[in-house]
Amino acid sequence: MAIDLSADFLQRRPANFRPMTPIQFLRRAVDVFPDRTAVIHGDVSFTWREHDRRCRMLASALKGAGAGEGDVVAILCPNTPAMLEAHFGVPMAGAILNTLNTRLDAAAIAFILEHSETKVLILDRQWSGVASAALAKLKNRPLVVHIDDPYAEGGELIGDLDYETFIGRGDPDGEVTWPSDEFDAITLNYTSGTTGNPKGALYHHRGCYLNTLSQIVHHELNSNSVYLWTLPMFHVNGWCFSWGMAAIGGTHVCLRRVLPAEIFASISKHDVTHMCGAPTVLGMLIEGAAKTGIKLQTPVAIMTAGAAPPAPILKATEELGFTVRHVYGMTEMHGVAALCDWHREWRSLSAEERSKRMARQGVRNVVTDDMIVGDPVTLDPVPHDGATIGEILFRGNNGMKGYLKNPTATDEAFAGGWYRTGDLAVTHPDGYIEIKDRSKDIIISGGENISSIEIEEVVFQHPSVSYAAAVAMKDERWGETPCVFVELKEGHDGRVSADEMLEFCRARLAKFKLPRKFVFGPIERTSTGKVQKFKLRDRAHSA
Incomplete structure (x- = not known):
C-alpha cells in the first residue's frame, strides 16, 4: 500500500514553498555584498545597497504613477544603470517590463506600445527622435519619463518628467509586490517581426529564475566576476545576466556603444572576466585587435549566440585570449536553452578540429528538460548519425507563457507538445546537435x-x-x-x-x-x- 501524502500537514506552506522569481536575487546581493560595487557606468558607480535602494524607489514611483499588477512599463534605452534598475524595479511594482529594441523604427515602436497597452515609457534622450514619431501615432500616450544620461549622444528631453525626479518620488522602504504564482508574467519581449508585425513573447518568473541560474552555472560566474555589457540588455533581458549578477554579487560594467576600442579599454580598466555577444561582435574584436596588435593579458570568457559562429571566427577569438562558450536559444525559450558544453578530451584536438566541435549548438542546458532534433511531422527523434535533418524541438519550464493577444501563433509554436524552433539540424553520434539551416533559409x-x-x-x-x-x-x-x-x-x-x-x-x-x-x-x-x-x-x- 502506498503511503498517504495528501494530509494537510504535508502540503505547501510559507516555510517550504515560495514562487520562484529572479527579483529575489537582489535581496541576497544587498544582504551579502552591500558595499561591493554593483554597477559601473563611466565615472558613475553604485554599490549593491545603493542599487537596491534605487530599484525600490523605481518600483514605488511606478505604483504612485498608477502602474501596477498586469500593467506594461516599456523602456527604450541602451546598456545603462536605468536599464538594470528597470529589470528589478518594474517587476517589484508587479508590472511587466517591456525592453524595446533601440534599432526599431517609429512604426514598430508605436505598434508595440499600442499592442502592449504600455502605461509608462522610460526613454533615454538619445532616442527622443524616433520616440517622438512613435508617440505621435498613438491614440493614448503613456506617461513618458526621460533619462538624461551624461553619456548620451544628442537627443532632446521630451518626457513628462526626468528619471531622477521620478524615482525620487518613490519610497525606498515601500512594499515590494511579489508574484502570487511563479507562472505570472514578468517581462514582455517582442520578436524581430521579419515577416510582419512583431509578436510579444511573455516571460514568467519561474522561467527567468531558472534560466538565470543556468547562465550562472554555464558561464561559470562567481562573486568575483565582472561582467561587461556588450550584449544589448533589451535582447531577451540580456540573456538573464541582468538578474544573474545580483545572484552572485558580481559587478556590472555598462557600455552604451559596442566598439572594439571601448571594449578592450573597459576590459583592461575594470578587470572584466565575462561578456557576451553575437558572432559579429567576435568579428569586430578580431578586426580591432588586428589593427592594434592587442591581446588580452588575462582570459575573458565570452558567450556567443544569435547565429551559427563559423569555426574560423571561434579559433581567431580564442587566439586573442578569449574563452569562447557557444550557446543557442531563442526569444520564446527565455533566451539561452542549449550550449556546446565543453569536454576536456577536446583539449587534445587540433585548434581547427576543436573549433569545429565548438561551432555546434550542442546539448540542452541544465534547466531545459527536453531538446531533440525530430521529424517535423511525427516528432520522432532523428537518428544520431550526423546526417539526417530534422527540426529542433524544446519543452520544459523555460518556455514562454505565449504570445500576447495571439492565441493562433501561440498554438502553432507549441503544436504537438513541443516548442517548434523552425531550425533544421542533425544530431551527431555523441548527442550534440548542429544547425544546418533555418527552415526558411534552406x-x-x-x-x-x-x-x-x-x-x-x-x-x-x-x-x-x-x-x-x-x-x-x-x-x-x-x-x-x-x-x-x-x-x-x-x-x-x-x-x-x-x-x-x-x-x-x-x-x-x-x-x-x-x-x-x-x-x-x-x-x-x-x-x-x-x-x-x-x-x-x-x-x-x-x-
Whole structure:
C-alpha cells in the first residue's frame, strides 16, 4: 500500500514553498555584498545597497504613477544603470517590463506600445527622435519619463518628467509586490517581426529564475566576476545576466556603444572576466585587435549566440585570449536553452578540429528538460548519425507563457507538445546537435537541399572575408541557386573578385552547392547581430 501524502500537514506552506522569481536575487546581493560595487557606468558607480535602494524607489514611483499588477512599463534605452534598475524595479511594482529594441523604427515602436497597452515609457534622450514619431501615432500616450544620461549622444528631453525626479518620488522602504504564482508574467519581449508585425513573447518568473541560474552555472560566474555589457540588455533581458549578477554579487560594467576600442579599454580598466555577444561582435574584436596588435593579458570568457559562429571566427577569438562558450536559444525559450558544453578530451584536438566541435549548438542546458532534433511531422527523434535533418524541438519550464493577444501563433509554436524552433539540424553520434539551416533559409536547388551555413563556413575561410551570408536566388533551370553576400575586411575592397571567390569555393564545395553570384558590400543586420536574410533574399531576387 502506498503511503498517504495528501494530509494537510504535508502540503505547501510559507516555510517550504515560495514562487520562484529572479527579483529575489537582489535581496541576497544587498544582504551579502552591500558595499561591493554593483554597477559601473563611466565615472558613475553604485554599490549593491545603493542599487537596491534605487530599484525600490523605481518600483514605488511606478505604483504612485498608477502602474501596477498586469500593467506594461516599456523602456527604450541602451546598456545603462536605468536599464538594470528597470529589470528589478518594474517587476517589484508587479508590472511587466517591456525592453524595446533601440534599432526599431517609429512604426514598430508605436505598434508595440499600442499592442502592449504600455502605461509608462522610460526613454533615454538619445532616442527622443524616433520616440517622438512613435508617440505621435498613438491614440493614448503613456506617461513618458526621460533619462538624461551624461553619456548620451544628442537627443532632446521630451518626457513628462526626468528619471531622477521620478524615482525620487518613490519610497525606498515601500512594499515590494511579489508574484502570487511563479507562472505570472514578468517581462514582455517582442520578436524581430521579419515577416510582419512583431509578436510579444511573455516571460514568467519561474522561467527567468531558472534560466538565470543556468547562465550562472554555464558561464561559470562567481562573486568575483565582472561582467561587461556588450550584449544589448533589451535582447531577451540580456540573456538573464541582468538578474544573474545580483545572484552572485558580481559587478556590472555598462557600455552604451559596442566598439572594439571601448571594449578592450573597459576590459583592461575594470578587470572584466565575462561578456557576451553575437558572432559579429567576435568579428569586430578580431578586426580591432588586428589593427592594434592587442591581446588580452588575462582570459575573458565570452558567450556567443544569435547565429551559427563559423569555426574560423571561434579559433581567431580564442587566439586573442578569449574563452569562447557557444550557446543557442531563442526569444520564446527565455533566451539561452542549449550550449556546446565543453569536454576536456577536446583539449587534445587540433585548434581547427576543436573549433569545429565548438561551432555546434550542442546539448540542452541544465534547466531545459527536453531538446531533440525530430521529424517535423511525427516528432520522432532523428537518428544520431550526423546526417539526417530534422527540426529542433524544446519543452520544459523555460518556455514562454505565449504570445500576447495571439492565441493562433501561440498554438502553432507549441503544436504537438513541443516548442517548434523552425531550425533544421542533425544530431551527431555523441548527442550534440548542429544547425544546418533555418527552415526558411534552406536552399533547394534541383530538388537538392543546400545548407546556407555550409556555404558561409567555406566563404569565411577566405583570408579577405570578414562576414558572409548565403541565400536562395531564383533560377529558371534549378528553381533556386546560392547567392552569397560578402563583407570584406577593412582595406581589402577591390582586391577580391567574384571569379576568385568562385574558384576558392570550387575547391571546397560540391559542384551543385557552388554559389552562382557574389555580392560585395555591407550586410544589413539587426541590433543583436542577426543577418536579415529576408532582405538579402529580396535583393538577390531583384538582381
